[in-house]
Amino acid sequence: MREQDIIAGAAVRLSGLRKHYGDVHAVDGVDLTIAPGEVVALLGPNGAGKSTTVDMILGLSVPDSGSVTVFGREPGDAVGDGMIGAMLQGGALVEDLTVAETVGMVAALHREPMPVPEALRRAGIGDLANRRSTKLSGGQKQRVRFAVALVSDPDLLILDEPTAAMDVGTRREFWKSMYEYTNSGRTVLFATHYLEEAEEFADRVVLMRSGRIVADGSVAQVRALAGGRTIRAVVPAAAEPVIAALPAVTGFELRAGRVAISSSDSDATLRALLTHVPGAHDIEISAVGLEGAFLSLTTGEEAVR
Ligand SMILES: Nc1ncnc2c1ncn2[C@@H]1O[C@H](COP(=O)(O)OP(=O)(O)OP(=O)(O)O)[C@@H](O)[C@H]1O
Numbered sequence: 001m002r003e004q005d006i007i008a009g010a011a012v013r014l015s016g017l018r019k020h021y022g023d024v025h026a027v028d029g030v031d032l033t034i035a036p037g038e039v040v041a042l043l044g045p046n047g048a049g050k051s052t053t054v055d056m057i058l059g060l061s062v063p064d065s066g067s068v069t070v071f072g073r074e075p076g077d078a079v080g081d082g083m084i085g086a087m088l089q090g091g092a093l094v095e096d097l098t099v100a101e102t103v104g105m106v107a108a109l110h111r112e113p114m115p116v117p118e119a120l121r122r123a124g125i126g127d128l129a130n131r132r133s134t135k136l137s138g139g140q141k142q143r144v145r146f147a148v149a150l151v152s153d154p155d156l157l158i159l160d161e162p163t164a165a166m167d168v169g170t171r172r173e174f175w176k177s178m179y180e181y182t183n184s185g186r187t188v189l190f191a192t193h194y195l196e197e198a199e200e201f202a203d204r205v206v207l208m209r210s211g212r213i214v215a216d217g218s219v220a221q222v223r224a225l226a227g228g229r230t231i232r233a234v235v236p237a238a239a240e241p242v243i244a245a246l247p248a249v250t251g252f253e254l255r256a257g258r259v260a261i262s263s264s265d266s267d268a269t270l271r272a273l274l275t276h277v278p279g280a281h282d283i284e285i286s287a288v289g290l291e292g293a294f295l296s297l298t299t300g301e302e303a304v305r
Contacts, residue, residue, distance in 0.1 A: 009072045011036045011156050011187040012057060016066035019052050026052040028211030030066070034189060036155070039182050041198035042191040043294060044208035050191040051089065053208070054160050057189070058086055070156060078156075082110040085154035087145045087162050093133040100129040103147045110152040122180060123147035124173050138165035143174065150181065157181065159190040163197065175201055195294055207297055214297050223293045229266040233273065233283045235259050246272045 012034040019027040027049045034040050042050050055061040056068050059075030070078035078084050093102055100116055107113035120126045123146040128136070136144065142165050149157060163171045171194075178201065182188055192198055198205050198219065205222045207215040215222045228250065234257055235243070243252055248265035263269040266285050273280055 010034060010069070011038070011071060012189065013069045013072075014053070014057070014066065015068075017053070017056060017063050017068065018065045019049075019056060019061065019063050025211045027056070027063075030208075030211070030213055032206060032213065032216070034187060036071075036187050037185045038204055039188045039202050040190070040204045040206055041202035042189060042206050042208065043193075043195070043198055048208040049211040050208055051160055052211075054086075054088075054158055054189070054191060057158060058084065082112065082152035083154055084156045084158060085149035085152055087142075087149040087157075087159045089160050089164065093136075093141060093144060095134050096132070098130050098132055099125060099136070099144050099147075102133065102144060103151050106148045107151045112153065113151050114153045116151065119147045119151040122150055122177055124177050139167060139170040142166055143170075146174065146177070154186070156187045156189070159188065161191055161193065163192070163194065171197075207294065209297070215293070222297075223287060228262060228264040230286050231261045231263055231266055231270055231273065231283065232286070233259055233261075233277075233280045235277055236279045239277045239280070242276050243273070246276070 010033045012032065014030050014032040017027055017030040018025070030049075030053060042053070044050050052061065056063050057070065057075060059068075059079055068075055071083055073081075073083075075084075094105075097105065100120065103119050104116045107116055107119070113119075117126065117129070120129055123143045125140065125143045125147060128140060128144075131140075133141070133144070142162065146159075146162065149159070163174055166174060175197070178188070190197075190202075202219065204217065205215070205219055206213055207222060228248075235254070237257060239259070240254055243249070243254070243259060243261060246261070247268045248263045249269055250262045250264055252259055252261040261269060261273075270283070270285070
């Protein structure tokens with residue numbers, strides 16, 4: 001695609017997007033703009049609406065209301081022009097074909113595909129070119145799906161839980177291949193349940209719950225949204241009522257003389273702790289991990305916006 005098209009607008013723009021199935025509001029008013037070159041992780045518990053959102057971006061399902069554009073175009077047109085490559089959950093592979101034939105078949109549908117051997121190399125399956133689909137492991141099949149997604153040389157890659165069937169080593173290899181792709185300025189949106197993948201590979205994290213976006217920002221921003229830090233210390237048993245009254249404490253747990261205090265302002269809490277519980281020692285302060293943020297933002301009653 002022409003460079004000015006990319007510069008001119010968003011890679012993906014979702015506006016007031018809604019989709020329901022009977023009483024289930026699978027996607028319930030989503031606004032999201034993804035800039036060209038961003039690598040965005042879409043996170044959320046089962047049933048949050050991630051796959052439904054992805055399907056609408058790909059033109060596989062039609063919104064009840066709202067709009068989707070990909071590089072300023074209708075999803076169907078963008079897919080037809082090879083601008084979007086997708087790796088969906090459990091996409092079937094044709095059993096009788098080899099890996100090279102499978103990827104070649106998809107390449108033939110596009111006007112300017114990358115050479116099949118290059119797609120296989122990028123997906124880390126150059127050595128499996130002549131292997132039949134029936135003879136592949138789950139993780140290898142995922143890599144074939146990745147090669148299929150790459151072969152049109154798309155500007156936007158959409159991956160729905162790409163590493164679900166992969167062991168730890170294969171996952172690492174997969175993300176190495178992805179780095180190569182994103183380093184060339186391509187846009188990626190991936191849905192995942194693995195928080196460490198979002199933490200490590202995404203520029204931006206979008207958290208969904210019950211069809212809505214409940215947090216959107218860098219990993220650090222989303223962590224901060226979930227509130228503060230944890231202070232751990234060894235304290236005298238009698239300190240419990242004093243700890244409860246410290247400033248900025250949002251919760252604490254005291255067990256066998258060790259306390260873990262959640263605080264929205266760890267500086268203020270720590271100063272007061274040292275003043276009022278002078279016996280406190282072995283003090284550690286840690287940021288809430290993305291996992292903590294994820295749990296607190298996706299299990300509460302009210303959406304945080
Ligand atoms: N075709 C469908 N018919 C009826 N309900 C559906 C359909 N597709 C999705 N849903 C419902 O819509 C909601 C959102 O589902 P969706 O698959 O988008 O969630 P998800 O975030 O991708 O979940 P997961 O992490 O489990 O893949 C769920 O309650 C689901 O049961």
